Amino acid sequence: MAVVLILVLIVVGSVLFHVLSPWWWTPIASNWTYIDSTLVITFWITGIVFVAVVSFMAYCVFRFRHKPGNQAAYEPENRRLEWLLASGTAVGVAAMLAPGLVVWNQFITVPDDAVPVEVVSQQWLWNFRLPGADGKLGRAETRDVSAENPLGLNKNDASGLDDVIIEGGELHLPVGKPVRILLRSVDVLHDFYVPEFRAKMDMIPGMITYFWFTPTRTGSFEILCAELCGVGHPQMRGTVVVDEDADYQTWLGQQQTFTQLTASSGEPPRPAN
């Protein structure tokens, strides 16, 4: 009987823990409320299955535990029941998968008006690059990285000269404007992770990865690294500040472009031709 009681307690306790737990996701600050909704659907479906299966088990143990003289039934198969359960499961799985795939399609389809913002990671800090007046990011490569040129911009690419460079500082974004986050690493794997945005993506040396989102409320949010990148992994932090547009323009005006940066470090860049 203790077994039955404990199985019931596990069901009740797990549900109560879920309902009463103070540990829940952070208030969202991006457009990805659909991700939260899909998560809630998944919680409902899986929760019901968990409660049903474990309760049924508890009932079986209660009802069919051994007593002298008992004999088990002999029923090798029940094709109808088996197919019924299999199809029911398939329906439940489809109910989770279908909305998931729809949202995934949105997640990977970047809107045309999304502004590119580059995040460049290294052990163990974050750098950022915003397009200058031309609205384009210049070419950059790990091979061109040096002390004076930490993001490895190609000095012969004119579209990169006006790029705004932020080394190890904080990134500002205007609220309500979709951004396409382009991710680049110069050494090992990292992962750009802001819990409030719900999105994250690995950064891979030699590749450019991306995701997009629209910040939906102003505030200051912590950037964490979510892919093990060596002993400094937990200390690799940064900040994203989501501003009203006017504040954002003020901040942007205070940042240095690639040209200004290289000029101050002594080596004048030469535009191609």
Add this chain to the structure above:
Amino acid sequence: MVEIPSGSAGAIPAAEVEDVELYHPGSWWTKYVFSQDAKIIAVQYSMTAISIGLVALVLSWLMRLQLAFPGYFAFIDADHYYQFITMHGMIMVIYLLTALFLGGFGNYLIPLMVGARDMVFPYANMLSYWIYLLAVLILVAGFFAPGGPTGAGWTLYPPQSVLSGTPGGKDWGILLMLSSLIVFIIGFTMGGLNYVVTVLQGRARGMTLMRMPLTVWGIFTATVMALLAFPALFVACVMMLFDRVLGTSFFMPAIVEMGTQLQHGGGSPILFQHLFWFFGHPEVYIVALPAFGIVSDLISTHARKNIFGYRMMVWAIVIIGALSFVVWAHHMYVSGMNPAFGFFFATTTLIIAVPTAIKVYNWVLTLWRGDIHLTLPMLFALAFIVTFVNGGLTGLFLGNVVVDVPLSDTMFVVAHFHMVMGVAPILVIFGAIYHWYPKVTGRMLNDVLGHIHFWITFLGAYAIFFPMHYLGLLGVPRRYFEMGETAFVPPSAHTLNIFITVMALLVGAGQMVFLFNLVWSLFRGREAGGNPWRATTLEWQTPQTPPAHGNWGKDLPVVYRWAYDYSVPGAAEDFIPQNVPASDGVTREVSA
């Protein structure tokens, strides 16, 4: 009418080959140390796996102490912490779970359950164990090497695993880890081919494939998968060794390491991830399928009822095994691979939930209208179902690509895979040891100690990993040496961390009760007799207990029925062993 794989169906074929005389050991050394007897090899595998598993257990204590009391233990610095998690993970997955299920249970149970005298290649089987032991020793050598073992995480993702920002990256650590894996795979292949050929070629007369116990089906399918999946890990290890030692660039693009341009270029770090997970995902089922098989037999035997839907169970094992080769990239949704792959891998991953759910239904439907004896193996089986259902369901979060995005790389993942491929299979291992220990030693394990062990392990492990999901939901990342000051993490999360650590220490200590029981019962346990659980399968029908070399004495058994003739209506007893001729039991036509 449905044809039921039991009773009188089919005549017994004549023997195709003569019974071959086994090589018999001439000395104590060849009998107990360099033994070619699968049963001895099984015990050697099991004892080695459990020993190295205890190292992993202690490592888990150390990492939990750091998470609950950061900074309190001066000897756990960041380097050590990452070395502990890496070694803990690799030991548990490869050197404990894989080795114990396939090398331990596979060796002991396959020949006995299919009615063979031994594995078909006993010498290769012996070599398999000694090569496995060598792999374990190379792994352990990492602790004593300059710079210590690798701290790259058990996934060993390059480039960090071979660079100086990671413990062991530029020292011996990563070299020893890769070498150990390579040696392990060589040893495993020798054992694995043995298990497969023995199941296909060594079965007793009458033991058709569809009469095999599900334990054998689970181990057999897992072994086939391992033989197909381990080569991917093997080449990945060799390529990474070349990158590290010879300066090749398989996984190394142009890199600036701490301000210095390295001489690598053109390689792909993500290629390693594909190779690793092409092995790594089947690996989950290499651990799970033997557990599925064993738990089916435990439930059936101790509920005195045939396993419900045997044929569906067999097909579910085979389908899960096949599907598990096309789901690997669900570990890589946020890896930066082409995101369009997400559609394919999310679909295959959620499809695999269907055969898995069928297995769960059939286990609980076996309990339905059974005659449930709440023995220790049955308790562990029930606990397995609870934890496996829990861990399986959280897999639906992580498999569904878009839900995975916020949860990936958080403690939710840690909680999920520990529940589903740590706690659940280990509960089966315990259940199986309580079940088969009487056959291996001739004595029963102590029941009171067993109950203490069971309740601490089951409830403790659930209390560790169930709340941990909610830390991940909150956003706490995994593989953090310390959380530090983080705005979105409330102080209550730290209290939860302390609770989890206390539980982990308790569960770990509870395992000492089990170890004591293993040793104590060897001398003081109650005499078991040949078939204490009144089970139908062949290993319980041996002329001696423990079975002698050659298993069956003069004559090999002949099989007349499936493995699940429990509580057959009209039979004198509530079980009919597989080697009882149809006329001695009850011959029935079953309609459904």
